[in-house]
Amino acid sequence: MISLSTGAFYERSATQIGSLRSRAESLQKQIGTGERLERSSDDPVAAARLRMLDREERITAVDTRNADQAENNMRFTDEALGQIATMISRARELALHAANATTSDEQRASIATELDGLRESLLGLANGRNASGHSLFGGQAVGNAYDIDPVTGAATYAGTPTLDLVEIGEGQTIQPGMTGQDVFAFTDAGGASTDLFAQLASLSTALRGGGAGAADAARDALTTLDTGFDKVTTAQTVLGSRMAWLEIMSERRVDxxxxxxxxRSVMGGADPAVTMTRLQEMMTVLEASQASFVRLANLNLFSMLR
Known part of the structure; x- marks a missing residue:
């Protein structure tokens, strides 16, 4: 009977001390990691909510990457649009000079040469790339936005008419740039579809022809260039509003x-002060239990009979 009781005493004491040590180690781990949950069973409701928060965080990370890429593309596009607007303004100045009756045919031919240079520079911007190497104005196209005929120099839009939207959070999407048709294509005074490159090439050819027809072509080009300039400034305005919306969504994601x-801190975090206090209390109980076990274990049968 005594041996059974002694065995039960040792077993209960070992179990109790082992449990206290395990709980103390758990508290020490909580202090080290800052997390109070080691397994879902510790708090099933909190664990479920933490899994949902992890999912939200992963989605937010994806939205942030999308937004960063969109912002990068739009900044490159905005810079290009600014340069395009400057070039169109210069082309208009040249056309206005060419329309002047006092301008000679030689001067108009010189103007045509500068217009050719502007057109080439505009095509370079139209086929520009962003930091990742994607076409700024080609939509979803892999290559250049415009194909240029090596013989005639004619430019043909090779991009897609639309640009895929990207998710930026809260179910919101944004178009991360502009297509060539958004910027360079428009309808001329006669109602025909055209683009800035074709109009500049036509004006250059007319100016080289000289005579009254050259001056008339230059005057007609003023309206065309105004239309082209308006198209570009409209694109700048639209892009600016998108960038502003992107900034608002970025602030929301930060929040x-x-x-x-x-x-996450409330649901699964371990309060350092509270956890430390609980650990100190646990260590006190553990030390007391160990001391009691040692004293009781040292008692022999004779001391128990006294």
């Missing part, structure tokens, strides 16, 4: 990340 961090 959302802060909310997730705070809620």
């Amino acid at each position: 959302n990340v802060e909310r997730i961090t705070e809620e």
Whole structure:
């Protein structure tokens, strides 16, 4: 009977001390990691919510990458649009000079040469790339936005008419740039579809022809260039509004990340002060239990009979 009781005493004491040590180790781990949950069973409701927060965080990370890429593309596009607008303004100045009756045919031919240079530069911008090497104005096309005929120099749009939208959070999407048709294509005074490159080439050819026809072509080109300039400035305005919206959504994502961090801390975080206090209490109980076990274990049968 005594041996059974002694065996039960040792077993209960070992189990109790082992449990206290395990709980102390758990508290020490919580202090080290800052997390109070080691397994879902510790708090099933909190664990489920933490999994949802992890999912939200992963989605937010994807939205942030999408937004960063969109912002990068739009900044490159905005810079290109600014340069395009400057070039169109210069082309208009040249056309205005060519329309002047006092301008000689030789001067108009010189103007045509500068217009050719502007057109070439505009095509270079139209086929520009962003930091990742994707066409700025080609939509979803892999190559250049415009194909240029090596013989005639004619430019043909080779991109797609649309650009895929990207997710930037909260179910919101944004078009991360402009297509060539958004910027360079328009309808001329006669109602025909054309683009800036064709109009500049036509004006250059007319100016080289000289005579009254050259002056008339230059005057007609003023309206065309105004239309082209308006198309570009409209694109700048649209792009600016998208960039502003992107900034608003970026601020929302930052707020959302802060909310997730705070809620994760509340749901699964270990309060350092509280956890330290609990650990100190646990260590006190553990030390007392170990001391009691040692004292009781040293008692022999005779001391128990006294």
